[in-house]
Structure formats: structure tokens, C-alpha cells
Amino acid sequence: MKGIIACEYSGTVRDAFIKMGHEMLSCDLLSTDSPGPHYTGNVFDVIDYPWDFGGFHFPCTDGSVSGARHFAAKKMDGRFYASASLWxxxxxxxRHIKAGYFEHPISVMSSVFRKPDQILQPWMFGHYETKATCLWLWGDLPLLVPTYRTPEECREALGLPPGTKPEARIHLMPPSEDRWKKRSTTFPLVAAAFAEQWGGSPQLELEAA
Ligand SMILES: C[S@@+](CC[C@H](N)C(=O)[O-])C[C@H]1O[C@@H](n2cnc3c(N)ncnc32)[C@H](O)[C@@H]1O
Structure with missing residues (x-):
């Protein structure tokens, strides 16, 4: 199938789908950090291509619930509305893309748009960290099946000592220029689950044939 991963500079999800044999393009206002098929520019320049699959990672800076204390100011200067409007x-x-997902942290989109179909944690897929990630799906994509049902299962599989708690990566990162990038890059094992569980979807394969 032919797919686009929008608002992705890291190439993580794009490359996971390419590994599964799909024709993929990532797109971001920024150039890609990982050489591969990438459009540097506005997603709306390429969105109307007849894609079979689409993944969308729009920015969350002005709508994330973790920044709720700034909502009043962001409503005053319009950033709150501009961010939700872009999404x-x-x-x-x-809507012309056969199947896909929108991804966001816990954000205003759960009330402005609708509740997400699924909320993931990185520990569900083998990264012993916490970071709630919401997914809105369409095109009959199934909910992702986690590798681990509990943080404890993940901890044991990784051989970490009992009592180790999964932490939010952001709390462990020292301030740096690219801290926001490291924080927003999709977890590779989550990207692999997208590609393995959705990239092999018989419905998509049939439609793309
Ligand atoms: C939260 S980050 C997502 C990063 C992604 N998870 C990754 O691993 O690369 C959101 C990205 O959306 C990009 N972006 C914002 N508006 C865009 C637009 N209109 N077209 C393309 N990319 C856009 C930003 O440059 C930023 O890199």
C-alpha cells in the first residue's frame, strides 16, 4: 500500500512500514532526521494524493492537557483555537484516505473532537516509560494489541529489578536544544506495532492490490 506519515521528522513510523514492504512518505516542516522518502513542507501540499494509509502526528504544544495552566492565555491570543483548528x-x-490514525497526547482534542479510540503507554510495547498517547482510528483499523498487559510484565521481560517504576522520559532529560524533539519522537517499538498490526491488515492489502 501507499502511505503518508504526516508531521514526522524522525522517520520512525515511516521506516517501520517500509520494513513491512510498503511505499511510504514522511512529511514535516522540518527535514527528516533519518534519510528516506520525505517531503519537507506543509502536509496539505501532499495530503490529496490517493493514499491508502495515513498517520498524523500534529503538534500538541497548545492543546496538551499537561499545559492546561496556559489555556486561558492561549485562548486570548488564539493559539488554542489555531492548534485545534489545524488538527x-x-x-x-x-477523509479520502482508506485507513489511518491521528495521534496526540492527552489533549483538548478528546473534548473538542471526540474521545480517542485507544490510549497507549510505551511500556505496553517494551519501552519501560510512561507517556499516555491517544489514537483516533478510521477505516476499520483494529485496536493495537499490546505486547505487555501491565507495567510489571514489561519490567520482568526487560529484566529490570523489582520495585523499578516506569518513568516519564521527559523527567529524566536534562534541558537541551533538542529536548522537545527527543520528547516527541515516536517510540520505535510502538511504531513497529503500528506497522506489524496495521501494515499487514488484509483489508488494506486487498484494496491496495
Ligand atoms: C509533535 S511533533 C511529531 C514528531 C513525530 N512523532 C516524530 O517522531 O517525528 C509535530 C511535528 O509536526 C510538524 N508540523 C506542524 N505543522 C505541520 C504542517 N502543516 N505540515 C507538516 N508538518 C507540520 C512540526 O514541524 C513537528 O515536527
Whole structure:
């Protein structure tokens, strides 16, 4: 199938799908950190191509619930509405794509748009960290099946000592220029689960044939 991963500079999800044999393009206003098929520019330049699959990682800076204390100021200067509007614009413009997902942290989109279909944690897929990630799906994509049902299962599989708690990566990172990038890069094992569980979807394969 042919797919686009929008708002992705890291190439993580793009490369996981390429590994599964798909034709993929990542797209971001920034150039890609990992050489591969990438459009540096606005997602709306390439969104109307007849894609079979789409993954969308729109920015969350102005709508994430972790920044709720700034909502009043962001409503005053419009950033709150602009951020939700960009997301909604992406949702509307991607309705021709057969199947896909929108990803966001716990954010205002759960009330402005609708509740997510699934909320993931990185420990479910083998990264012993916490970072709630919401997914809104379409095109009959199944909910992802986690590798681990509890943090404890993940901890044991990784051989970490009992009592070790999964932590939010952001709390362990020292301040740096690219801290935001490291923080927002998709976890590779989560990307692999997307590609393995959705990239092999018989429905998509049939439609793409
Ligand atoms: C939260 S980050 C997502 C990063 C992604 N998870 C990754 O692993 O690369 C959001 C990205 O959206 C990009 N972005 C924002 N508006 C965009 C637009 N209109 N077209 C393309 N990319 C856009 C930003 O440059 C930023 O890199």
C-alpha cells in the first residue's frame, strides 16, 4: 500500500512500514532526521494524493492537557483555537484516505473532537516509560494489541529489578536544544506495532492490490 506519515521528522513510523514492504512518505516542516522518502513542507501540499494509509502526528504544544495552566492565555491570543483548528483541518482533509490514525497526547482534542479510540503507554510495547498517547482510528483499523498487559510484565521481560517504576522520559532529560524533539519522537517499538498490526491488515492489502 501507499502511505503518508504526516508531521514526522524522525522517520520512525515511516521506516517501520517500509520494513513491512510498503511505499511510504514522511512529511514535516522540518527535514527528516533519518534519510528516506520525505517531503519537507506543509502536509496539505501532499495530503490529496490517493493514499491508502495515513498517520498524523500534529503538534500538541497548545492543546496538551499537561499545559492546561496556559489555556486561558492561549485562548486570548488564539493559539488554542489555531492548534485545534489545524488538527480538525487535517482530519477533514484526510477523509479520502482508506485507513489511518491521528495521534496526540492527552489533549483538548478528546473534548473538542471526540474521545480517542485507544490510549497507549510505551511500556505496553517494551519501552519501560510512561507517556499516555491517544489514537483516533478510521477505516476499520483494529485496536493495537499490546505486547505487555501491565507495567510489571514489561519490567520482568526487560529484566529490570523489582520495585523499578516506569518513568516519564521527559523527567529524566536534562534541558537541551533538542529536548522537545527527543520528547516527541515516536517510540520505535510502538511504531513497529503500528506497522506489524496495521501494515499487514488484509483489508488494506486487498484494496491496495
Ligand atoms: C509533535 S511533533 C511529531 C514528531 C513525530 N512523532 C516524530 O517522531 O517525528 C509535530 C511535528 O509536526 C510538524 N508540523 C506542524 N505543522 C505541520 C504542517 N502543516 N505540515 C507538516 N508538518 C507540520 C512540526 O514541524 C513537528 O515536527
Amino acid at each position: 480538525m483541518h487535517g482530519w477533514r482533509r484526510s
